[in-house]
Amino acid sequence: MLKIDDYAAFCRVATPFYYYDIDLFTRTADLVAGLSERTGIQVHYSLKANSDHRLNDILSARGIGADCVSGDEIEFAVGCGYDPKKIFFAGVGKTDKEICQAFQVGIGAFVVESLEEIEIVGDIARRLGRKAPVSLRINPNIDPHTHHYITTGLYEDKFGISDRSFDEAVAMVLGNPYIDVFGLQFHIGSQIMEVADVVKLECEKVNDIVARFEAAGMEVKNIDLGGGLGVDYDEPDDNPLPDFEVWFKTIADNLKRRPDQTVHVEPxxxxxxxxxxxxxxxxxxxxxxxxxxxxxxxxxxxxxxPALYGAYHKIENVTAFYEDGPKRENRVYDVVGPVCESADCFGKERVLAKSRRGDRIAIRSAGAYGQVMASHYNMRPLAPSVYSDRLAEAPRKKDYFIGE
Ligand SMILES: Cc1ncc(COP(=O)(O)O)c(C=O)c1O
Incomplete structure (x- = not known):
């Protein structure tokens, strides 16, 4: 069940809202920052997953960098205190404006996704009289055994440069005086649960690809393995901290790296x-x-x-648990929203405590790709961020019937 320290204050907040458990978030950030320090693997948070300012402040304060996919994300990252040199800029469709924004900020690397983009980034660097630090995003053609919508490292995906174009890519970056080679970047997909097996396979493939690039004369100073570590959507309370240790250890054990090479990840x-x-x-x-x-x-x-990927989120009746304990029996419900679409369904045939009007329901594990993907569809307002340690500051539920 969702942990709520101050249940009375929680009940005064106007719904719907995104509730962030700051204690758990800080523990997660500390764990990752500690592993990064121990292993020397640099972490760049992929802030497309959640661009809440406070959460990003907590990450940047721990020396974590950022992985961005738009000009505005880059500027936001700077505003959150991320070191510009630790900001990477990825994405298959960077505009001229965004490339210029990135130069202005002085980011660490452009993660370039196609031969066409190498040419454009090099050309803009020339016009600005700058040198572009470039990482080549490689499509390693590995199946991460995850949902097809979040698989990104197969030939049929739109991301990265495939092995058929390696030689041309090397010739282009080495032949352009406005490009500084930073390294190679890989990201095979998201919500990877078979971490040890899949990441071992990824590392073996990466070892071969790095060797191939170096044999072609391109020094690979930085190896970026992207993100992808999965989380337990079924039982978030059993596994609140994802398997970071296994992820880092699998990389440390399987990736061949020289002392002069730096390894990066983008969770x-x-x-x-x-x-x-x-x-x-x-x-x-x-x-x-x-x-x-x-x-x-x-x-x-x-x-x-849930509507976009058929994603599963655990759903709990918080009121029943905190107010009635085990007294209420269970019922089976389809949990649906008010939007005029049949797809507006958070879960079908879910077993929940018998529920009543006014009960508070928690849709768990919604911190990633949740609030950031919200829209005003049906002219609905956006659900705000509410922090577990600042409930008193959250927007209050209104009483519309005062004086009735
Ligand atoms: C290049 C890149 N890095 C990192 C990530 C973050 O992935 P995840 O949220 O699965 O860790 C993504 C996700 O799409 C990505 O495309």
């Missing part, structure tokens, strides 16, 4: 998912012909992952 989901929950209130318990619906006040505009 997104694993740093933030378990610390965030979407909190919503039951509006109606509707008895359909064949199903019982729990209509809640959060919708797919607040959390689109």
């Amino acid at each position: 997104g989901r694993s740093l933030v998912a378990q610390s965030g929950s979407l909190i919503t209130e039951v509006l109606y318990v509707k008895k359909g012909e064949n199903r019982r619906f729990l209509m809640v006040d959060a919708g797919m505009n607040d959390l689109i992952r």
